[in-house]
Amino acid sequence: MELRKIRANEIQVLQDFLYEAIFIPEGVEPPAREIIELPELKLYYENFGAGTADNCIVADDGGKLIGAVWTRIMNDYGHVDDDTPSFAISLYKEYRGRGIGTRMMNEMLALLKEKGYKQASLAVQKANYAVRMYEKVGFKTVGENEEEYIMVREL
Numbered sequence: 664m665e666l667r668k669i670r671a672n673e674i675q676v677l678q679d680f681l682y683e684a685i686f687i688p689e690g691v692e693p694p695a696r697e698i699i700e701l702p703e704l705k706l707y708y709e710n711f712g713a714g715t716a717d718n719c720i721v722a723d724d725g726g727k728l729i730g731a732v733w734t735r736i737m738n739d740y741g742h743v744d745d746d747t748p749s750f751a752i753s754l755y756k757e758y759r760g761r762g763i764g765t766r767m768m769n770e771m772l773a774l775l776k777e778k779g780y781k782q783a784s785l786a787v788q789k790a791n792y793a794v795r796m797y798e799k800v801g802f803k804t805v806g807e808n809e810e811e812y813i814m815v816r817e818l
Contacts, residue, residue, distance in 0.1 A: 730767055764793070786811045802815065
């Protein structure tokens, strides 16, 4: 399994990974796939690659993309300011719990630092098990609402 930058002809997989990234609490029916067409979710993938903060690293397992972490400056749930890229990360369920997500996060944090960004942000539902991983890689909660934490990682 290798981590590498996404190729231009693979950008469409961000839609699949965005759907996969939607946190579904235990016992709750997953939403219809069309949910990713909502304007507040389309901004995670629409015209990806056009912005200077559009970065994506994929986990490639022998030619099969099994995960992705991507950033862009967008007015999403984790938006803190117009200079801070927001994170999205997704890993197929059968590959979770193996440290791959942590590796992808660390790789992207290093890339953002190398590009001169001062910090990165994300939003995560409070019940999501990934909160612990985000804390492990250095994200700190800077705000919250009823359902989510807003987290920032200084670079």
